[in-house]
Amino acid sequence: MIYQSVISAVVRALAAETINSAGGCDFDAKVQQARIPGEISGKEGAFLVDCMVFGRLHSQLTSAKWDALVSKYSTHADRKREAVLRMAKAVQSPAGKRFIECAVVTWAYPKLPGAEGKRSTSVLPAGWYEMANWDDDGKPESTLRRWRGGIRRDLEREVSEALEAAQEILDIEELICSEAA
Incomplete structure (x- = not known):
């Protein structure tokens, strides 16, 4: 299996741990034609590669880069929550601890269209997205926005660096499509 981009590889690899065989949409043919006996191919082969990429990454x-990818792209609730908390502890900001934690959590779980869980189960209650709730000291909104912006820039920079490192790993494994579409 060859991935189209490093992001698609990371997303598939992180999703692999939440995939089960309990059903869902299965559009792949149940019988694969010209299958070599003992060969793993089709969706099973792709899943195996996803699992291998997960393990390799x-x-x-580094744990900081892994946490950045898990915080941004994982669908595994427990792993994502743990990674988000570790990232919040590593953030350097003049903001208070509560503000930093809220900024990191809302970055990892952005407000999506159809909030309140209608279109996504990964949506926080509306109060989480109100910056005024993150600070008990009554700082001006411009200060809160500056702090949040700085925190988010740092988090996105960490994700970009993690994707670059993942790209290097996947290039060595020859798992990224190198041809332009």
Whole structure:
């Protein structure tokens, strides 16, 4: 299996741990034609590669870079929550601890269209997205926005660096399509 981009590889690899065989949309043919006996191919083969990429990235990325990818792209609720909390502890900002934690959590779980869980189960209650609730000291909104912007820039920079490191790993494995579409 060859991925189209590093982001698609990361997303598929992180989603692999939440995939089960309990059903869902299965559009792949149940019988694969010209299948070589003992060969793993089709969706099973793709899933195996996704799992291998998960293991490779997890073992070769630094814990900070791994946490950045999990916080941004994972669908595994427990792993994502743990990674978000570790990232919040590492953030350097003049803001208070509560503000930093709220800024990181709302970055990892952005407000989506159809909020309040109608279109996504990964939506926080509306109060989480109100910056005024993050600070008890009554700082001006411009200060809160500046703090939030700085925190988010740092988080996005960490994700970009993690994607670059993941790209290097996947290039070595020859798992990224190098041809332009």
